[in-house]
Amino acid sequence: MSAKILLLETLAEEAMEILESTEEVEVIMGLDESSLQAALKSNDISAIITRGKGQVRAPLMDQIPSLKIIARAGVGLDNIDVNEASKRGIKVVNAPNSNANTIAEHTISLMLNLQRNLFTAFTMVKEGRWNDRGKYVGDELHGKTLGILGMGNIGKKVARIAEAFGMKICYWSAFKEAVPYPNLSLQEVLENSDVVSLHLPLTQDTENLINENALGQLKPGALLINTARGKIIDQKALLNALDSGKLGGFAGDVLAVEPPEADDDPLIKHPKTLITAHVGSLTKTTYTQMCTMTVENTLAILSGREPMENCIFNRKELTE
Known part of the structure; x- marks a missing residue:
């Protein structure tokens, strides 16, 4: 497996360690508009990983024709255009039941x-x-x-x-x-x-x-x-x-x-x-679990292995 993964937000330290220790994976940071535009100059980005703020809509997908996976380190998917990803055959991954x-x-x-x-x-x-x-x-x-x-x-x-x-x-x-x-x-x-x-x-x-x-x-x-x-x-x-x-x-x-x-x-x-300031999922245990689960499932899909059950969330009627 040789893959470039774009991060739109930071992840738990444990999740970053998994990414950085995986051979043939290159992590590209796009945490703000400036770094994102620089990252988009890179060829062959295979996956995007975000949390709740990074927006993944059609304009961003247009700039990454090699995109295979959009992964959300969490459960809700309202910051991702699931319909558009489904139409393009891009897998949308989340961390079901993690929070x-x-x-x-x-x-x-x-x-x-x-x-x-x-x-x-x-x-x-x-x-x-x-x-x-x-x-x-x-x-x-x-x-x-x-x-x-x-x-x-x-x-x-x-x-x-x-x-x-x-x-x-x-x-x-x-x-x-x-x-x-x-x-x-x-x-x-x-x-x-x-x-x-x-x-x-x-x-x-x-x-x-x-x-x-x-x-x-x-x-x-x-x-x-x-x-x-x-x-x-x-x-x-x-x-x-x-x-x-x-x-x-x-x-x-x-x-x-x-x-x-x-x-x-x-x-x-x-x-x-x-x-409260949207902190319900930010306990150390849950935050770490959401991030590591998402990274592990993303790497599994990229390497052709089976991810955890129910982690792929696409509109089936749009992928057929």
Whole structure:
């Protein structure tokens, strides 16, 4: 195997060691526009590896006619034009299920913090306001209904953890899953849930799925959690629902625009929101696993070996 691999973003040290120790593999860095344009002068680039920011669209594919693989060190593929790659016979590779545990944990952490109002409680003590404990207001998850939108690997793990807290589970998903929870319509999930958690991919069908109409169907004071993709929620409608009191709180790891365009973004500053900077998958264990898994699968395909099951994600109808 003789191959040139273009990196659009940095990878975990362990993954880089695998690449650099593999004979006949040349790693080319294209981490910014300047280095990318220099890299594109190289002939015979066989693969691109990126994470979540590096965009791989038709114009970039046009400049690399030798491209065989586009690999994403992660799960979501919204930064890759999968349809275009499929039409060109380019394999799209991801790291399936690699982040399910850590995203499920992050989801539950956000849910607990929001339901128990823990950020306020922590801040109160750090600021020396111990006697303000009489003003503290929080609630428990036990007995609440959790509505999960998207019952994939992450949704299933979130459901099992939430069940251990004594929550009741219902879900809406594109497919009926083999789980012991009622599969309801989107409207029924929204109307019956005390907490709604999003675990959907970003597609044309899910963009702005949670809009003014959907938010209006929630129980008064319901909580909304998003560790999937920011654009699944209409952020203006979300802010209005928080301001009106219709929504009791929002916790998320993602926004429609990352990083936000302004430091004084009203959604981030809102007293009813808890927002982290898309760090749900950035635990050392998961980050390393995502990167090494992606590198190993890319090298396997380039050398003619079988990669791990389900790591190739192409539109079959476009490749036939």
